[in-house]
Amino acid sequence: MTTPMLTKNQSLVFDVLTKAEAPLSAYTILDKLRDQGFRAPLQVYRALDKLLEYGVVHRLESINSFVACAHPHEDCHSHGLVAFAICESCGQVMEFHDHEVDHRLMDWLKSQKFKAEKSTIEIRGHCAKCAA
């Protein structure tokens, strides 16, 4: 998917996520944008919906938060599944892609005639720094 011009709200939300060092919840984003005129959750959710659709933002289901894509210049859809390692201490997220895992999962799904549409792979734990 080619990313169209972002609207003002979309840009504001995207910038907040890009500058953040860790995933943010929709309400945290809202708070960070109050000075820019944001008043209601829907303003954030609507922007996020589009950013997710464009593939420039990911949603982390296990922590109800959002991160900017770590590989903005590639096309996330093209390298299949995306996986995340989320540090429960510092909040940092590592994003990675592995074709082997993709194929393995997809083969199993195919064998079940299951038609995959969206996937979530999230590992929670502690990063090198925090595990020490």
Next chain:
Amino acid sequence: MTTPMLTKNQSLVFDVLTKAEAPLSAYTILDKLRDQGFRAPLQVYRALDKLLEYGVVHRLESINSFVACAHPHEDCHSHGLVAFAICESCGQVMEFHDHEVDHRLMDWLKSQKFKAEKSTIEIRGHCAKCAA
């Protein structure tokens, strides 16, 4: 982990999940147990916490719901990661395990010195029946 005797509330919640054909949200479970004296969400969540700890129930992060483990007589922890295929039409869930995927993910995490604790692998889409 060996599963201790379940308390009354834990048994009630577990039974509801076992009989359900699809994952249930905590509040749906609560509604199903009102006749048995349940009044508050915490009664459900506390039971669920224990059942999750014992490994007899799984939480589906992407749909905020819970399912009974499909392999109750094995030890889910022993076969590593658990993955789910969730049909968005009929709600049915297929649970599966794949050592290959496990190893691949774990190797990557190890290379990053990331210490994994909990994992979530969920694929949403349409099952054979519903995809037709």
Next chain:
DNA sequence: TCAATTGCGTTATGCTATAACGTGTGCGAT
């Protein structure tokens, strides 16, 4: 006996997400 643990019940609250309504703007087709 006393302290610690665990389960339970209740009330209140907080966090996450969407429904439903209306406004304005741009743009292509008739």
Next chain:
DNA sequence: ATCGCACACGTTATAGCATAACGCAATTGA
């Protein structure tokens, strides 16, 4: 040109998910 449509936006209200904080009762082990 103007009508209809698609889309972004703003607001209020509400729905859905989860936990904090309090207190009580039963169990266990020192």
